[in-house]
Amino acid sequence: GQQVMQIPQYQHVQEGEDFTTYCNSSTTLSNIQWYKQRPGGHPVFLIQLVKSGEVKKQKRLTFQFGEAKKNSSLHITATQTTDVGTYFCAGRVRTGTASKLTFGTGTRLQVTL
Amino acid sequence: DTAVSQTPKYLVTQMGNDKSIKCEQNLGHDTMYWYKQDSKKFLKIMFSYNNKELIINETVPNRFSPKSPDKAHLNLHINSLELGDSAVYFCASSQGKGFLSNQPQHFGDGTRLSIL
Numbered sequence: 210g211q212q213v214m215q216i217p218q219y220q221h222v223q224e225g226e227d228f229t230t231y232c233n234s235s236t237t238l239s240n241i242q243w244y245k246q247r248p249g250g251h252p253v254f255l256i257q258l259v260k261s262g263e264v265k266k267q268k269r270l271t272f273q274f275g276e277a278k279k280n281s282s283l284h285i286t287a288t289q290t291t292d293v294g295t296y297f298c299a300g301r302v303r304t305g306t307a308s309k310l311t312f313g314t315g316t317r318l319q320v321t322l
Numbered sequence: 323d324t325a326v327s328q329t330p331k332y333l334v335t336q337m338g339n340d341k342s343i344k345c346e347q348n349l350g351h352d353t354m355y356w357y358k359q360d361s362k363k364f365l366k367i368m369f370s371y372n373n374k375e376l377i378i379n380e381t382v383p384n385r386f387s388p389k390s391p392d393k394a395h396l397n398l399h400i401n402s403l404e405l406g407d408s409a410v411y412f413c414a415s416s417q418g419k420g421f422l423s424n425q426p427q428h429f430g431d432g433t434r435l436s437i438l
Binding site for chain 2: 246250251252259297299301309310
């Protein structure tokens with residue numbers, strides 16, 4: 210079945226450093242979504258990428274969808290303590306009229322002063 | 323005015339018991355989901371319903387039975403609870419007609435199930 214892996218599993222940075230998480234799918238995706246889950250919280254939708262090579266920015270966050278639509282990345286510039294949480298990518302695969310969203314394994318980000 | 327609400331928030335019970343978790347969404351969405359998040363934070367889809375119809379049923383023991391009385395509600399009943407069922411269960415909803423939905427998923431706060 211479809212697998213969506215993220216690396217790293219965990220990263221600890223000091224406030225002000227940059228952070229990147231990478232998402233890789235075993236199959237070509239029709240689109241990819243990114244979610245953030247704060248400790249003790251629930252996943253919250255951040256963004257969706259649809260086109261091959263697409264790049265979107267939200268303030269300090271930059272999201273990229275690979276040319277082959279099998280990988281994606283999330284880059285945070287100058288992290289802040291409010292960025293702490295687990296970041297999930299979720300890839301959608303279409304099969305005929307059906308589609309399914311598979312969540313990645315997640316990257317837990319810890320930010321210290 | 324919570325969008326996706328689950329009850330209870332915490333559930334502590336003994337092995338072998340039967341329990342239910344309820345979920346309601348007031349977003350007018352067509353599709354609802356149940357996810358299981360284990361201690362390693364892996365988020366796995368269990369079931370999905372579109373307008374009361376089951377559309378996704380992953381490899382889940384048949385001790386788990388979802389029920390959707392209407393498109394705003396999706397409940398999860400678990401029979402004969404086992405230690406391995408301990409996890410956080412999230413309900414979610416999204417707009418669109420299930421299979422073709424490209425819309426974001428809105429999650430509830432989760433139900434933390436602990437089996438003693």
